[in-house]
Structure formats: C-alpha cells, structure tokens
Amino acid sequence: MDNNATTSLKKEVLDAMLPYYTDIYGNASSKFYKVGRDAEQALYKMRESVAKSINAPNVNEIYFTGSGCEADNWAVKGAAMANRKKGNHIITTKIEHHAILNTCEYLERHGFEVTYLDVDEYGFVTPEQVEAAIKDTTVLITIMTANNEIGTIEPIKEIAEVAKKHKVIFHTDAVQAIGHMKIDVKELGVDMLSLSAHKFHGPKGVGMLYIRNGVRIDNLIHGGGQERGKRAATENLAGIAGLAKALEIAVADLDKNVAHCRKMRDRLIKGIRDNIPYCRLNGPEDEGRMCNNANFSFQYVEGESILMMLDMNGIAASSGSACASGSLDPSHVLMAIGLPHEIAHGSLRLSVGEDTTEEDVDYVVSVLPSIIQRLRDMSPLYEGVE
Amino acid sequence: MYSEKVMEHFANPRNVGEIPDANAVGQVGNAKCGDIMKMYMKIEDNVIKDVKFKTFGCGAAIATSSMATEMVKGKTVDEALKLTNKAVMEALDGLPKEKIHCSVLAEEAIQSAINDYRRRSGEDVPEDKEYTCEH
Numbered sequence: 001m002d003n004n005a006t007t008s009l010k011k012e013v014l015d016a017m018l019p020y021y022t023d024i025y026g027n028a029s030s031k032f033y034k035v036g037r038d039a040e041q042a043l044y045k046m047r048e049s050v051a052k053s054i055n056a057p058n059v060n061e062i063y064f065t066g067s068g069c070e071a072d073n074w075a076v077k078g079a080a081m082a083n084r085k086k087g088n089h090i091i092t093t094k095i096e097h098h099a100i101l102n103t104c105e106y107l108e109r110h111g112f113e114v115t116y117l118d119v120d121e122y123g124f125v126t127p128e129q130v131e132a133a134i135k136d137t138t139v140l141i142t143i144m145t146a147n148n149e150i151g152t153i154e155p156i157k158e159i160a161e162v163a164k165k166h167k168v169i170f171h172t173d174a175v176q177a178i179g180h181m182k183i184d185v186k187e188l189g190v191d192m193l194s195l196s197a198h199k200f201h202g203p204k205g206v207g208m209l210y211i212r213n214g215v216r217i218d219n220l221i222h223g224g225g226q227e228r229g230k231r232a233a234t235e236n237l238a239g240i241a242g243l244a245k246a247l248e249i250a251v252a253d254l255d256k257n258v259a260h261c262r263k264m265r266d267r268l269i270k271g272i273r274d275n276i277p278y279c280r281l282n283g284p285e286d287e288g289r290m291c292n293n294a295n296f297s298f299q300y301v302e303g304e305s306i307l308m309m310l311d312m313n314g315i316a317a318s319s320g321s322a323c324a325s326g327s328l329d330p331s332h333v334l335m336a337i338g339l340p341h342e343i344a345h346g347s348l349r350l351s352v353g354e355d356t357t358e359e360d361v362d363y364v365v366s367v368l369p370s371i372i373q374r375l376r377d378m379s380p381l382y383e384g385v386e
Numbered sequence: 387m388y389s390e391k392v393m394e395h396f397a398n399p400r401n402v403g404e405i406p407d408a409n410a411v412g413q414v415g416n417a418k419c420g421d422i423m424k425m426y427m428k429i430e431d432n433v434i435k436d437v438k439f440k441t442f443g444c445g446a447a448i449a450t451s452s453m454a455t456e457m458v459k460g461k462t463v464d465e466a467l468k469l470t471n472k473a474v475m476e477a478l479d480g481l482p483k484e485k486i487h488c489s490v491l492a493e494e495a496i497q498s499a500i501n502d503y504r505r506r507s508g509e510d511v512p513e514d515k516e517y518t519c520e521h
C-alpha cells in the first residue's frame with residue numbers, strides 16, 4: 001500500500017535487463033568492436049522506445065539519468081545556469097518534491113530568486129497564478145504533474161501555454177504521473193519532463209529527462225561525451241533497458257491500470273470513511289486526483305504510530321508526520337494545503353498499484369479502524385471526544 | 387530503527403489510561419509538535435501507588451511513557467524525581483537520536499505530575515514551562 005514510494009520490478013522488465021549484465025556488456029562508447037557497437041545500437045533502440053512512449057518528436061530529446069532526483073536537479077540547475085544572462089527568477093510551487101525544492105533553495109543561496117506559489121486546499125495551482133508571477137527576469141517555471149503525497153494533478157497543459165506565451169522554459173516533474181495518466185510531451189507542450197523507472201515497475205537508480213530541442217541547459221555532470229555531451233557517465237544499459245521496457249508496458253496497459261487503481265482507491269477511501277470517524281481525505285476528491293493515491297488525516301493520533309501498527313499487521317504505508325520524517329515539522333505539502341500541525345501529524349498515505357487486490361483493500365479496511373481506535377484510546381487529545 | 391524493547395512496549399504499553407481519583411496530574415508537550423504526554427498518579431504517604439498515562443505521539447513517545455510509568459510505580463516521590471531520560475532510554479536499550487526528546491518528555495511528564503501533587507499539598511512549586519517545537 002505504498003506504491004507512491006516505489007513499485008515491484010516486473011518479470012518482463014527484469015528479463016529485458018538481464019542480457020546487458022551478461023552477453024551485451026559492452027560500453028556504448030566503444031565503437032571499434034562488436035560488443036561495444038551492440039551496446040550502442042541497443043541504447044539507440046531504447047531511446048527510440050522511450051521517445052515513442054512519451055511521444056517525443058525526436059529520439060535525441062531523451063536523456064537518461066541516474067534517478068528522478070538527478071533529472072529534477074539537472075533541469076532546474078541546468079536551465080537556471082544556462083540562462084543566467086537573461087535573468088535569475090524561477091517559479092515553482094510549495095508542494096514540489098524535495099528534489100525540486102531543495103535545488104531551488106540551493107540556487108537562492110547562489111543569487112537566484114525563487115517564487116514558491118501557494119496552492120489551494122486541494123493542492124491545485126492555477127495558470128493565472130503562474131502568469132501573474134512571471135517577470136522579465138523569469139528563466140524557468142517548474143511545476144509537478146502529479147503530487148506524490150496527496151495525488152493532486154496540476155493543469156500542466158494550461159501552464160505550458162502560459163510559459164510559451166511568455167517565452168519561459170517550463171519543466172514538469174512527472175515522476176508520479178507516469179503509468180497513472182497519459183503523458184504526451186507534445187500534447188502537454190512542456191520543454192522538459194522528468195521521470196523515474198522505479199515508480200512504474202522498473203528498476204531503481206535510473207531516470208530520464210526529456211529536453212525539447214532548442215532548450216538551453218547546462219550540464220549537471222561533466223566528463224565524457226555520453227548523452228550527446230550533455231550527461232557524462234558510461235550508460236547504465238541494463239537500467240535503461242529496464243526503464244524503456246517498463247515504460248512500454250505502462251503505456252500499453254495504461255487504461256487497464258488506471259481503471260483498476262481507481263476502483264481499488266475508491267473502495268479504500270469509501271471503506272475508511274464509512275468505518276473511521278474524525279478523518280479527512282487530503283487532496284482532491286476524485287477529478288484531479290491521481291488514480292492510485294489516498295491520503296487521510298486521522299484526528300487525535302500521530303502518523304508514525306499508525307505506520308508501526310500497520311507494519312505489525314503486515315501493511316506498508318507512509319505518513320507526513322514530523323516523527324515519520326525525522327524532522328521537526330510535518331510534511332510541507334500538508335502545511336501548504338493549510339492543515340494545522342496536529343492534523344498533519346495524523347496523516348497516512350495509502351497508495352495502491354496494479355497488483356493491489358480487493359482482498360488487500362478489504363484487509364486494510366478491516367484492521368485500520370481498530371488501530372486508530374486503539375491509538376485514540378491512548379491519546380489525551382481524544383479525552384472527552386467520544 | 388527501534389530496539390526490540392521499544393517495539394515491545396509500543397505493542398503492549400503498560401499503564402495506559404486514566405486514574406479517576408488521581409491526586410497528581412501532569413501534562414507536557416504540544417500537539418503542534420506532534421507529542422503530548424499526560425500522567426496520572428495516585429500518591430499516598432509520598433509513595434506512587436498507581437500511575438497511568440495517555441500519550442499522543444510517535445512510537446517512541448508511547449514506549450517511553452510506558453517504560454517511565456513502570457520505573458516510577460511503587461517508588462517514593464523523591465526517587466521518582468530522580469528518574470532521568472537517560473535511565474528511561476537505557477531501560478529501552480536505546481533510542482534513535484531524533485527520538486531522544488521523547489525520553490526527555492517522559493522524564494518531564496513524571497516531574498510535572500509530581501509538581502502538581504506538591505502544589506496541591508501547598509508547596510510553592512514553579513509553573514511548568516511552555517512547550518515549543520524544538521526537540
């Protein structure tokens with residue numbers, strides 16, 4: 001029940017990866033002998049496949065990275081540095097992943113100015129807000145496609161139009177969105193888009209940044225000439241093979257998986273609402289919510305305790321409480337949608353996947369109410385509430 | 387991340403609840419920071435005859451409350467005041483660094499309840515401190 005954190009590696013994906021650990025072990029840059037050329041050719045095919053999966057007009061707009069975080073770091077730092085002569089202003093939101101937020105904070109320490117847009121109570125940002133924040137000095141807008149904690153799907157296409165109108169580079173972190181909604185870079189009109197293989201049943205430690213031809217971006221990783229000189233490092237061929245294969249499957253099975261996840265998610269949300277009082281769903285109701293995400297706050301209890309009791313019952317989940325994250329404040333996303341601290345501390349994220357069954361959902365719905373009740377009976381905040 | 391002892395006290399916390407005729411009640415922490423501990427005691431002839439707790443907080447907060455109540459039950463007030471967060475931590479076979487504040491809260495919750503008892507007995511005891519979220 002924690003598919004927003006990571007997913008299982010598919011058998012077909014593993015099978016697509018294995019040859020690159022055995023027979024085709026060549027370095028794609030070693031073109032003067034066969035195993036090297038084989039690797040180079042294979043890499044081209046993978047790039048082609050990924051371009052097709054996200055409908056990128058050109059194969060050479062696909063750049064493989066070592067993770068979703070790297071793709072995000074590169075997009076933000078690379079675009080900021082390459083366009084420094086034009087300006088020093090970046091627009092983002094308060095609910096981005098830390099891969100974006102911490103990168104923006106880093107750039108602030110190096111002379112950039114960042115606008116962190118507010119979101120509404122469901123986590124939405126509007127194209128109008130973005131447009132109002134644009135200045136002459138704005139060089140980059142980066143806004144996530146779908147939020148990893150509360151599942152909010154942002155109006156990316158409309159924001160891309162605003163960005164285009166003002167000739168500002170637009171990047172979107174689509175790490176959570178892939179496999180849960182259609183991602184077509186041409187239709188969305190974005191300049192850059194990040195994804196990460198392990199969120200859609202691919203391997204960990206491999207990601208991708210789509211960079212539209214014509215977008216100016218500096219290197220993040222300097223060295224050899226790989227990835228058209230833009231990202232040095234001998235390519236992780238097996239990882240990339242896994243990413244490409246997992247993406248092919250995610251795209252082919254999209255409609256089926258979305259329908260399944262939505263059914264499981266709705267069953268879960270209904271089951272929890274019907275059986276646990278004093279709870280609220282964080283994020284949008286249905287429209288505008290990622291098909292696989294549910295996020296609740298349970299009043300009077302704390303999230304880490306819920307996670308520990310769920311774990312004792314064999315259920316893996318996640319929480320935005322400060323305790324669970326090891327920091328002083330609860331999740332920045334829950335703060336940004338206006339939750340009071342004590343409500344944010346009691347949050348629980350449950351994210352379903354294509355391998356989640358009705359029995360799994362019903363099991364959660366059968367154990368969670370008594371866990372919450374047990375913790376409430378222990379809580380001084382609950383005294384007098386019953 | 388947690389020791390087996392912590393997990394055991396979290397799964398089966400001792401002394402959970404309220405004491406209706408408690409003559410010492412103390413509460414520490416702050417909901418905003420994510421943990422509150424409330425201790426109830428029944429003190430007779432300076433001996434803690436019974437102690438119960440209610441805690442809102444993470445696993446470590448519940449486990450330290452449980453352990454601290456076990457450690458002061460049956461002790462004299464003066465002995466209980468000597469309970470340190472370190473002793474609670476050691477009894478639990480340690481805590482992760484970011485959870486040490488939970489053991490501090492447990493120590494303070496015991497002190498807060500005893501201070502309440504002393505105030506009720508007419509002693510001049512200063513008010514408890516305000517809790518801000520700086521562990």
Ligand SMILES: Cc1ncc(COP(=O)(O)O)c(C=O)c1O
Nearest residue numbers: 067068069097099148175176196
């Ligand atoms: C929205 C979002 N962006 C970026 C990342 C980072 O991806 P990776 O784990 O591949 O670095 C994640 C995953 O945690 C995510 O959910």
